[in-house]
Amino acid sequence: MSYKSGFIGVFGRPNVGKSTLVNRLVGEKVSIVSRKPQTTRDAILGMRYEETPECGVEWLILDTPGFEQGGGAVHAHMKREVLGAIESCDLALLLFTPPDISDADKRIIETIVSRKIRVVGVINKIDVRSDKSPLLPMIAELTRLGIEIVVPVSALTGDGIDDLTRVIREGIPEGNKQYDGSIYTDRPVRFLVCELIREQLFSHLEQELPYGIAVTIDSFSTGDDGVTDISATIHVEKENHKKIVIGRGGIMLKTVGTKSRKEIRTLLGNPCRLQLFVKISEGWTRSQRKVSEFLGREIDLKTMQ
Known part of the structure; x- marks a missing residue:
C-alpha cells in the first residue's frame, strides 16, 4: 500500500481557534484551550493516522502560537516557533474569523503565501454568528489575496470539518510513515x-x-x-x-x-x-x-x- 505523510501547519492571529481545530483534527486533546492570548507559546505536534482504500495517511499537525507584535524574550520565542513551523510544513491552514479580514490577517497571508507553500483558508467560528452574510465577501477577499481554497468551519461544533478533512487529505504529499501510530503528540x-x-x-x-x-x-x-x-x-x-x-x-x-x-x-x-x-x-x-x-x-x- 502506498503512503502519504506530511506536516500541516495551523496559523493565525491569537484567539482564532487554532488549538481547538488541532484537537478536533487529531481527535485527542493535544493543546490547551483558552480565550486569552498567549495560551499557546510553543509549536505542538499532533498526529492522526488513517487508512483509506487508496493509501495510508499520516497527518502531522502543528499547532502554533498566534501571530502578534510584541517585544521581550517570550514573544521572540513564540516568533521562532511560528517561523520554524512555516519552514517545515507541507500544507498551511490559515485561520480567520468573521466578519472581515483584518490588516493583521493580511500580514499573515503575505508571510505564508510568499513561502510558496500550499495554503488553505479556514474561516472558523461560523457557529458564533447566525448571520452568514459576511462569509461570501471574506471568501472573495481571501481569493483576491492568493488563497484559492477556503473552507468555513466551526472547530467547536464540528460543522464543515468533513469538508476540511477532505481538502487536507488531498494536500498531504506522498511520503514514508514517520511514527508507529501509537502516539498522538511528540511532546513528553x-x-x-x-x-x-x-x-x-x-x-x-x-x-x-x-x-x-x-x-x-x-x-x-x-x-x-x-x-x-x-x-x-x-x-x-x-x-x-x-x-x-x-x-x-x-x-x-x-x-x-x-x-x-x-x-x-x-x-x-x-x-x-x-x-x-x-x-x-x-x-x-x-x-x-x-x-x-x-x-x-x-x-x-x-x-x-
Whole structure:
C-alpha cells in the first residue's frame, strides 16, 4: 500500500481557534484551550493516522502560537516557533474569523503565501454568528489575496470539518510513515502536565496575570501502587502575583490543583498526587535563558524529515 505523510501547519492571529481545530483534527486533546492570548507559546505536534482504500495517511499537525507584535524574550520565542513551523510544513491552514479580514490577517497571508507553500483558508467560528452574510465577501477577499481554497468551519461544533478533512487529505504529499501510530503528540508527558496546570491558571486568574506565568516540573514518579506523584512550580514575576495565585487562605492554589489533578488523571490513565508551589522568578519573561528553561525546546522539525 502506498503512503502519504506530511506536516500541516495551523496559523493565525491569537484567539482564532487554532488549538481547538488541532484537537478536533487529531481527535485527542493535544493543546490547551483558552480565550486569552498567549495560551499557546510553543509549536505542538499532533498526529492522526488513517487508512483509506487508496493509501495510508499520516497527518502531522502543528499547532502554533498566534501571530502578534510584541517585544521581550517570550514573544521572540513564540516568533521562532511560528517561523520554524512555516519552514517545515507541507500544507498551511490559515485561520480567520468573521466578519472581515483584518490588516493583521493580511500580514499573515503575505508571510505564508510568499513561502510558496500550499495554503488553505479556514474561516472558523461560523457557529458564533447566525448571520452568514459576511462569509461570501471574506471568501472573495481571501481569493483576491492568493488563497484559492477556503473552507468555513466551526472547530467547536464540528460543522464543515468533513469538508476540511477532505481538502487536507488531498494536500498531504506522498511520503514514508514517520511514527508507529501509537502516539498522538511528540511532546513528553511532563510538558503536557505543565500545560494542563497552566490551562487551569488561565481559566481561574485575572486577565493580565497568566502572561507572566510558567510551570515547571520538579519531580515526577509512579510508585508500585500505580499512583503518580508530581511536584510542580508555578513561576510568577512579582510578589503580588504570587499572592493572587495562592489566593486568600490558599483557596486559588487549591482550586487550580484540584482541577489540574482531574485533567492529569485523564491524561495518565491512573491516579496522581499533585503538589504545587509558587515561586517569584523576577523578569523571567525578559530572559532568553529563563524562557528556554521554562518553555522548552524551540521547534526544529527539519531534523525529523
